Amino acid sequence: MIFSDPEIWAATLSMAVPLALPAIGGTFSERTGVVNIAMEGIMLIGAFFAVAFSYWTGSAWLGLLAALICGGLTAAALAWGAIRVSADQTVLGMGINIFAAGLTTFLLNTLFGFNGTPISTPKLPNISIPGLDNIPYIGVIFQNQSILVYIMIVLVIVSHWFLFHTRLGLRMRSVGEHPLAADTLGINVWRIRYFGVILSGLFSALGGAYLSIGVLNGFTANMTNGRGYIALAAMIFGKWTPLGSFGAALIFGFSTALGIVLQGQGISSNLLQMIPYALTILALAGLVGRAVAPAADGIPYDPRRS
Amino acid sequence: MKSLRSILLPMGASVLAIIIGGILVAALGYNPVTVYGSLISGAFGSGINIGNTITASLPLIIVGLGIAISFQSGLFNIGADGQYWIGATAAVWFGYHFNSLPGWLHMILCIVAGMIAGALWAGIIPGLTKAYVGSHEVITTMMMSYIGILLARYLIEGGPMQQKGFNPQSPEIAQNTQFPYFTQGLMQSQLSLVAVAIAIIAVIVVWFLLYKTTLGYQLRTVGLNQRAARYAGINVKLFTVVALCLSGMFAGLAGAVQMLGVDHRLLDGFSSNYGYTAIVVSLLARNNPIGVIIAGLFFGALTTGGQNMQMVSNVPAALTDVLTGLIIFFVACERIIPQVIGWYRRRRTLKSTSAA
Structure with missing residues (x-):
């Protein structure tokens, strides 16, 4: 039976990382009231600059730092358009996605040639936690995983605590539910929203860097392959909470891992890959739980007008 | 006025994107004129x-x-x-x-x-x-x-x-x-x-x-x-x-x-x-x-x-995606124009009142 094989759970966990991180990022952005469909593009930016700077500096950690900076800057551009200019957030996000796909491919081909990034690019280490890897079964799941897997687990817990148990988290949620009320109480709506969107950029870039210098040590054109959109689905399916996003990312990661395992047995991976999208539609239609977005999600707030 | 703006704005956004793309291309050591020239001739150069x-x-x-x-x-x-x-x-x-x-x-x-x-x-x-x-x-x-x-x-x-x-x-x-x-x-x-x-x-x-x-x-x-x-x-x-x-x-x-x-x-x-x-x-x-x-x-x-x-x-064809993305972004940000005009007017009135 394939489910008793710990390898599939190890693969599930590994596949969940590039979905859970941007999904949690998206949660932060949308909880403050800014729709972020640019996760896909920001992931690509993160993935590319992680590789580029890892190669140039010789350190994967500096590459990760560069990915976070570039991802944060891209998100800041989205935040500026969405908050300061009150532009349509979906259109902005789409523009960033097309721009990022073009820019990363363009730079890949101009800076590294048409043969791809150099194979000597350093990657982030894989580690096994001493003690944990001695436990039978579970030990195999956590054996030799990328360090970002552990960072993700910590971030999931910290994010959930941050959003639901700290003052700043409460402020973020209030800004996304009723910005006028929050403004009346002296909360700077714009500043909180900038914070939420840039945070989503950092998480998305981390997810992208996981693909390029966590799992592999190279960048290929469009390597995120729609994960930013599945992350969007995970965020909705997880009802705009970090823990829920992580749970949804695990379910979606499992369906991907299952697709790889079942490919040899004549079951089409194309059909299995539909699961995340189908579940999201069902969730939005209220058939699998009820997914309700933050009340002010996607609505620009202009303090001068109200 | 409104119809004029609806033509000028997308054109302005496209021109701005083309300029930024040109700077990007030039920064990487290509000649933007030949790059855009080959783009235009590729699109309209022959039947x-x-x-x-x-x-x-x-x-x-x-x-x-x-x-x-x-x-x-x-x-x-x-x-x-x-x-x-x-x-x-x-x-x-x-x-x-x-x-x-x-x-x-x-x-x-x-x-x-x-x-x-x-x-x-x-x-x-x-x-x-x-x-x-x-x-x-x-x-x-x-x-x-x-x-x-x-x-x-x-x-x-x-x-x-x-x-x-x-x-x-x-x-x-x-x-x-x-x-x-x-x-x-x-x-x-x-x-x-x-x-x-x-x-x-x-x-x-x-x-x-x-x-x-x-x-x-x-x-x-x-x-x-x-x-x-x-x-x-x-x-x-x-x-x-x-x-x-x-x-x-x-x-x-x-x-x-x-x-x-x-x-x-x-x-x-x-x-x-x-x-x-x-x-x-x-x-x-x-x-x-x-x-x-x-x-x-x-x-x-x-x-x-x-x-x-x-x-x-x-020059990689992906450059056109960069341009497309920029154009979308700029068109989406069209509301900045009245904001900038308003800001400029406020500043001018502020200056004239402080001068008086």
Whole structure:
């Protein structure tokens, strides 16, 4: 039976990382009231600059730092358009996605040639936690995983605590539910929203860097392959909470891992890959739980007008 | 004034994007003049190139019309890519079945099948869930788009539409359903006058529908103000479904036209991105069917010119995506213009009062 094989759970966990991180990022952005469909593009930016700077500096950690900076800057551009200019957030996000796909491919081909990034690019280490890897079964799941897997687990817990148990988290949620009320109480709506969107950029870039210098040590054109959109689905399916996003990312990661395992047995991976999208539609239609977005999600707030 | 701005703004955004792209290219050590020169000559340099540009712009124009309908009805159909491929799949399926039909009837059957398939893909799930439970159509159309592309891929990768013994691809559609090229020159650029005629008819139909019929008036009313539309007795739920159906219908039509006119079969890949570029086309055209022609040709030229640019000056064709992304971003930020003007005026009055 394939489910008793710990390898599939190890693969599930590994596949969940590039979905859970941007999904949690998206949660932060949308909880403050800014729709972020640019996760896909920001992931690509993160993935590319992680590789580029890892190669140039010789350190994967500096590459990760560069990915976070570039991802944060891209998100800041989205935040500026969405908050300061009150532009349509979906259109902005789409523009960033097309721009990022073009820019990363363009730079890949101009800076590294048409043969791809150099194979000597350093990657982030894989580690096994001493003690944990001695436990039978579970030990195999956590054996030799990328360090970002552990960072993700910590971030999931910290994010959930941050959003639901700290003052700043409460402020973020209030800004996304009723910005006028929050403004009346002296909360700077714009500043909180900038914070939420840039945070989503950092998480998305981390997810992208996981693909390029966590799992592999190279960048290929469009390597995120729609994960930013599945992350969007995970965020909705997880009802705009970090823990829920992580749970949804695990379910979606499992369906991907299952697709790889079942490919040899004549079951089409194309059909299995539909699961995340189908579940999201069902969730939005209220058939699998009820997914309700933050009340002010996607609505620009202009303090001068109200 | 307003109509002037609606032309100047997209042009300004495009010029700004081209300038930034030029700086990027120059920073990497290319000569921007030769780069853009090869782009323009690739798009318009010869008869074949112009034919290629028109061929590339036809699906953008037809999908763009569908997007314009959804925007005018206040809906954001972001999943036109999936509707396009579902339409293409339906057209191809009918294209290699029913071979005993006369050619023209078979052709019409394929086109109608593509239109219906696209319409249902957008109308049934995203349309009905939007109308009755309020699911956001941006998410549902996007998710349905991915499901549609995965379905099309499944059908030719081991599914019932795979041609046995070949790479993942479907059988070729019957010879008599393929649009004729008429002359050798048109054949080289794969430009079919039938496809051009369908695109022109589609533009006229959409223009007439939106501006000269009750249905179009009601759709636009729903788009402008849903509450007012409801008070005016318009069935908003019905029109939500109708608008998404129409939007998907044109995406499906584009898929069918592309299959009958250019591809002739489903091939693995499915990464046309017509659905996304068509959103840009519609945005740039201010959702105006006539403007869609111009914007569609612009992006068609960018596509064919980009390929030539990569061959001639060795600059990756992905540069055109950078430009496209920037243009979208700048057009979306149009509201900055009145803000900047207001800020400038305030500053001037402040200066004059402090000077006095």
